[in-house]
Amino acid sequence: MQFKVKDLSLAEQGNLLIQWASTHMPVLNHIKQRFEKEKPFKGTVLGACLHVTKETAILVQTLKAGGAEVALCGSNPLSTQDEVAAALAKIGVSVYAWRGETKDEYYWCVNKVIDHNPIITLDDGADLVGTLHSKRTEALKTVKGGTEETTTGVVRLRAMEKAKALKYPIIAVNDAYTKYLFDNRYGTGQSTVDGILRATNVLLAGKNFVVCGYGWGGRGLATRARGMGAHVIVTEVNPVRALEATMDGFQVMSLSEASRVGDIFVTVTGDTSVVRKEHMAKMKDRAILANSGHFNVEINIPDLESLAKSKRTLRPNLEEYELKNGKKLYLLAEGRLVNLASAEGHPSEVMDMSFANQALCVEYLVKTKRLEPKVYNVPSEIDNAVATLKLKSMSINIDKLTQEQKKYIASWEEGTI
Numbered sequence: 001m002q003f004k005v006k007d008l009s010l011a012e013q014g015n016l017l018i019q020w021a022s023t024h025m026p027v028l029n030h031i032k033q034r035f036e037k038e039k040p041f042k043g044t045v046l047g048a049c050l051h052v053t054k055e056t057a058i059l060v061q062t063l064k065a066g067g068a069e070v071a072l073c074g075s076n077p078l079s080t081q082d083e084v085a086a087a088l089a090k091i092g093v094s095v096y097a098w099r100g101e102t103k104d105e106y107y108w109c110v111n112k113v114i115d116h117n118p119i120i121t122l123d124d125g126a127d128l129v130g131t132l133h134s135k136r137t138e139a140l141k142t143v144k145g146g147t148e149e150t151t152t153g154v155v156r157l158r159a160m161e162k163a164k165a166l167k168y169p170i171i172a173v174n175d176a177y178t179k180y181l182f183d184n185r186y187g188t189g190q191s192t193v194d195g196i197l198r199a200t201n202v203l204l205a206g207k208n209f210v211v212c213g214y215g216w217g218g219r220g221l222a223t224r225a226r227g228m229g230a231h232v233i234v235t236e237v238n239p240v241r242a243l244e245a246t247m248d249g250f251q252v253m254s255l256s257e258a259s260r261v262g263d264i265f266v267t268v269t270g271d272t273s274v275v276r277k278e279h280m281a282k283m284k285d286r287a288i289l290a291n292s293g294h295f296n297v298e299i300n301i302p303d304l305e306s307l308a309k310s311k312r313t314l315r316p317n318l319e320e321y322e323l324k325n326g327k328k329l330y331l332l333a334e335g336r337l338v339n340l341a342s343a344e345g346h347p348s349e350v351m352d353m354s355f356a357n358q359a360l361c362v363e364y365l366v367k368t369k370r371l372e373p374k375v376y377n378v379p380s381e382i383d384n385a386v387a388t389l390k391l392k393s394m395s396i397n398i399d400k401l402t403q404e405q406k407k408y409i410a411s412w413e414e415g416t417i
C-alpha cells in the first residue's frame with residue numbers, strides 16, 4: 001500500500017475528528033451498512049480528488065465498506081486536514097495529500113491517484129478529469145465513469161462535452177437538489193463566515209460585507225452575514241440574480257461602487273479576476289478580501305502584489321498587503337476557498353447529503369452498462385432517496401398524496417368550480 005501524508009503520527013487525532021463527523025452523517029452511515037452487506041464495489045478501484053476532510057473520510061470508509069480500493073488526493077493545495085489524511089493512510093487508503101502542497105506537488109498527488117488505474121473517478125473541480133484527458137490519456141481506457149462535486153467542475157465538464165473532448169460519462173453530483181440547495185447554500189454560507197472569523201476574529205455586526213456572486217453559494221453567504229448583523233451588499237453580472245438579491249433585501253451595486261464602501265469582500269462566483277486592481281485601488285484602508293469560489297483566481301492576486309510595496313503574515317491565513325497608496329488590504333487564505341483553508345469546510349450534516357449522492361452515484365455507475373461520454377444529472381430516485389433518508393434521520397414526517405390528489409394533479413379536466 002502506498003501513501004504520502006504529512007505525519008502518520010497524527011492518525012489518532014484524525015480518528016477523533018472522523019468519529020465526530022460520523023455522528024452527524026446518518027445518511028452516509030445508513031448507506032455504508034448496506035454496502036457492507038452487498039459489497040457493490042468488490043474488486044473496484046476508485047480514484048478520488050476531493051478535499052481531504054473528516055467528512056471525506058466517512059465517504060471513503062463507506063466506499064471501502066462496499067469493497068472498493070480507494071486512492072485519494074486533495075482537490076486544493078490548502079484544504080487537506082493532515083490528521084484525517086494520516087488516519088486514512090492507517091486504514092489502508094492510498095492517500096496522497098498534505099496541507100500546503102506546491103502546485104507541482106498537487107499535480108504529483110493527482111498523478112499518483114491516476115497510477116492506481118481507477119475505474120470510477122470522484123472529482124471536485126475536475127482537476128483529476130482534466131489531467132486524465134490531457135497528460136494521462138493512456139489511463140482513460142480503464143475508466144468507466146465519474147462523478148463531479150462542485151459547480152466549477154460541472155462547468156468545465158460541460159465545456160469538455162460541448163467540445164467533444166469528454167471521453168467518459170460523468171454524473172454532476174453538484175446539480176442534485178440534495179446537493180446544491182444545502183451544500184452550496186447553507187454549507188458555504190456558514191463555513192465561509194466561519195473561515196473569515198477564524199482568520200480575523202473581526203466583528204461582523206455593522207460591517208459592509210460585499211458578496212460577489214448571488215448564486216447558491218452567494219445566497220447562503222449573504223443570508224448568514226446578514227444574520228450576524230452585517231450590512232450586506234451584493235454584486236452580480238446576471239440581471240435576474242441581481243434583481244433577486246434586491247428583492248431578498250440586499251443592496252445591489254457594481255463592484256466599482258462597492259469597492260469604496262466595503263469592509264469585507266468575498267467572491268463566490270466560479271469566475272476569474274472578479275476583484276481587480278481598479279477595485280483594490282479604491283478600497284478603504286484595512287479592507288479584508290476572501291474567496292469561497294473553487295479556484296484562487298477570483299481575487300486577482302498578481303494585481304494585489306503589483307499594487308503592494310510589502311506584505312507580511314499577521315496570523316494564520318491572514319496576510320497584510322501594504323499598498324503604495326499607503327492603505328493596507330488583508331488577504332485571507334491566499335485567495336483559496338476560505339471555508340476550507342481557514343476553517344473545516346462545510347458542516348458534516350450537509351456533507352452527509354452531498355456524499356450520500358456521491359456514494360449512490362458511484363454505485364449507479366458501477367452497476368449500469370457503460371454510458372455515452374456526457375455529463376449526466378443525478379438520477380431523481382437517488383436525489384429523492386437521499387432527501388427521504390435525511391428527513392428520516394431528523395425524525396421529520398411528511399404527508400403522502402391521497403389517490404384523489406394523485407389523480408387531480410395528473411389531470412386537466414377540473415378547473416374553477
Ligand SMILES: NC(=O)c1ccc[n+]([C@@H]2O[C@H](COP(=O)([O-])OP(=O)(O)OC[C@H]3O[C@@H](n4cnc5c(N)ncnc54)[C@H](O)[C@@H]3O)[C@@H](O)[C@H]2O)c1
Pocket residue numbers: 150151152153180183184188212213214215216217218235236237238241268269270271274292293294295337338339340345346
Ligand atoms: N467554498 C466551497 O466549499 C464551495 C461550495 C460549493 C461551491 N463552491 C464554488 O463556488 C463557486 C460558485 O458556486 P455556486 O454554486 O454559487 O455557482 P452559481 O453558478 O450558482 O453562482 C455563481 C454566481 O456568480 C455570478 N457571477 C459570475 N461572474 C461574476 C462577476 N464577475 N461578478 C459578480 N457575479 C458574478 C453568476 O452570475 C452567478 O449568479 C464555484 O466556483 C463553486 O465551485 C465552493
